[in-house]
């Protein structure tokens with residue numbers, strides 16, 4: 001098992017995940033995978049919106065060609081004007097015709113651009129939504145152990161980066177296509193004038209392309225070494241921005257400390273990025289000079305040609321425009337290529353992530369709620385750890401039985417519940433539902449009979465009080481009578497009635513309903529009652545409650561559990577540290593270090609005067625302690 005770092009005593013002792021150059025080799029995309037990645041992006045986009053992709057290609061071609069055509073007509077206009085100036089009487093109408101053609105082209109481009117902008121936005125939205133949704137679905141369907149697995153989470157981070165920027169990647173691909181066609185057309189147009197001018201321009205472009213690629217590769221390598229440090233920063237930011245955390249952070253006076261930690265992580269990351277850029281400045285200047293040199297040589301050549309009357313006057317404008325267009329578009333092409341280089345490298349991670357196996361859903365569903373649930377010699381250790389946290393536990397739970405699981409922190413109680421719920425698979429041993437191994441059953445059909453209220457219950461802050469309860473059983477239409485009943489059973493109705501809008505009240509200060517009614521924040525115990533109401537609303541035959549009353553006052557807890565345990569229609573498995581809950585159970589299992597240390601009724605275990613007795617001695621009544629004293 002990877003050891004956790006020791007608890008920091010001194011500010012400096014928190015380990016910053018600093019950059020580790022050379023930790024991960026730079027991931028390179030050679031030409032073929034690059035093209036394949038582009039093809040992949042286009043395929044998904046075409047599936048999402050074929051019309052929009054066609055429009056995008058047409059738009060790219062038009063925007064690559066139109067400036068050249070316009071330049072051509074501008075050059076013809078200049079030549080015609082020079083001829084008119086020299087006395088050619090036909091040149092004037094020709095120049096006017098060229099001007100009108102140029103204006104018409106501009107008008108066409110304006111109209112096309114308006115429609116194109118709308119279509120592009122539509123397509124960005126559609127493909128972005130599809131790719132984002134697929135990513136969410138895959139993440140939420142993964143086998144449960146993967147959420148503990150660092151490699152899966154690292155892969156997810158990188159894949160998410162790609163999916164978040166998908167729409168942008170698509171725009172960049174379209175821009176690259178336009179820029180590429182523009183450069184090719186510009187070089188082609190120069191070839192028509194002079195082949196060696198075309199070659200000079202082409203040669204001047206190459207160093208700049210090379211430098212940009214090198215820079216982007218270094219930045220990708222840097223990005224890959226920074227995954228942990230960025231995650232650390234994100235976690236700090238999440239702590240800093242949650243209102244629930246602010247009270248503790250202020251009281252402990254650690255806001256400034258955490259801000260400083262965050263700044264150090266951010267600055268280390270950014271500083272290295274900027275360093276790369278700085279190192280490239282002299283090389284980039286040299287590459288730029290080469291480009292300017294090529295432009296000057298071309299212009300001197302064409303001036304010489306015009307003076308020698310070997311070329312028409314308009315040719316100066318033509319060559320000047322085309323050369324500068326070829327160079328500037330090539331530069332844009334290079335920066336577009338390098339900016340999607342990293343995104344496309346992440347596509348690989350996206351594909352790997354999307355290929356992670358998820359449960360097939362082909363297992364057979366449970367025909368009905370089981371009469372017995374048997375845990376048979378379960379052993380389990382968490383992913384990446386060789387410490388066994390469950391060491392051969394067996395127990396049988398019969399429908400209608402009320403069970404309590406107790407034990408010290410870390411004894412394995414919550415882990416056992418997760419195994420029973422089919423979230424984790426045991427390393428050995430079986431969970432048997434009416435004798436059938438849970439691994440052969442569609443686990444979602446088991447979940448329909450389970451209501452699990454976990455220690456880390458969810459607070460649906462976006463929703464109203466009623467919705468928080470309804471989320472316990474969304475497969476059925478919302479039933480407000482059931483919601484009220486569940487809220488009453490959890491003793492939540494009293495505080496809900498005091499909210500300005502009762503059940504329809506939002507339960508976060510940050511929310512407001514469409515009629516402008518503001519939400520109200522809840523206390524810890526009120527949130528827990530709401531979560532318990534959600535658990536009751538589910539109306540499942542197996543009710544699992546992992547320390548469900550830690551924030552609820554003792555009297556309310558006593559009333560809730562007396563009611564709950566009086567009802568034999570559902571099976572109850574309660575994990576608790578409170579005797580008031582435990583003593584009502586038919587059988588108590590005392591866990592210690594992943595094993596069942598003792599089992600029996602509360603009375604039997606007290607009489608045993610063993611571990612259970614010692615653990616709860618301070619909570620036992622005087623009668624119980626004295627009756628059993630030797």
Ligand SMILES: Nc1ncnc2c1ncn2[C@@H]1O[C@H](COP(=O)(O)OP(=O)(O)OP(=O)(O)O)[C@@H](O)[C@H]1O
Nearest residue numbers: 148382385389407408409410411412413414415416
């Ligand atoms: N996601 C996890 N990854 C690795 N180890 C874990 C994970 N969750 C729990 N453990 C380890 O498994 C052991 C049992 O934890 P578990 O949460 O089941 O204990 P528990 O009896 O429910 O404790 P508590 O009373 O504090 O809730 C502990 O040693 C804990 O460190």
